[in-house]
Amino acid sequence: MQQDKQVLCKTVESLNSSGNFRVLVGVTGSVAALKLPALVDQLLQLPGVDVRVVTTEHAKHFYNHAEVAVKIYSDKDEWELWKQRTDPVLHIELRRWADLLVIAPLDANTLGKISNGICDNLLTCVVRAWDTSRPLLFCPAMNTAMWLHPITAQQISRLKEFGYMEVPCISKKLVCGDEGLHNFPQTVAVPKDHLSVLPFNQEAPKMPQKVQTGVDMQQPNTCC
16 A cells, blocks of 8 residues: 555655646546547647547446556545545546646436536546636536436536537447437547637647647547
8 A cells, every 4th residue: 555655655756757648537427438548549649749538437348457557546546545634636636737638428427427527536626627718528428318317418518618619529420329419429630710719828838730630539439
């Protein structure tokens, strides 16, 4: 346990050492989480970009940890790192580190939590503490019936009121056999109408052009 804490402390120190553009990817419990390795690989190909991942526990079911080439943080890291008042708080350190937060995929459960201010895991704590002068992108991904429930539109509208930017869903046939406008897109991109008004802190590094225009996702589209 002490050794794990030492490793985590070194990781927190490294969060403050990079001058690159820093992207924090949040991944939640949708089948579309299987695309995480591809998303990370594409981001790492961009010049001057550092990437870290925050995962929910249910998201772990869908991707192979060994295929993700960057550090992945989960709930246990938050509690193993903090033992006394002088210890760093991981969700705050991650919030300070990141220039951009991309939640991809955003499942129905976490959408509901974020829209109502619930912060009961590492990812939702990062979101609750997020500096709204910095961009947050979210990519909804859920089953057709869940997507069509009236509360979904209300919750997405709430996130937009916070200043978060939606990467719109696309229509595809899903793992369950349903088809409709409710799937994880092949490109994670900042909508063009936001490019000139991205609310970056003046001290934050400039956003690379390729991050602005999108990251190609070559794997088949799937969703729960």
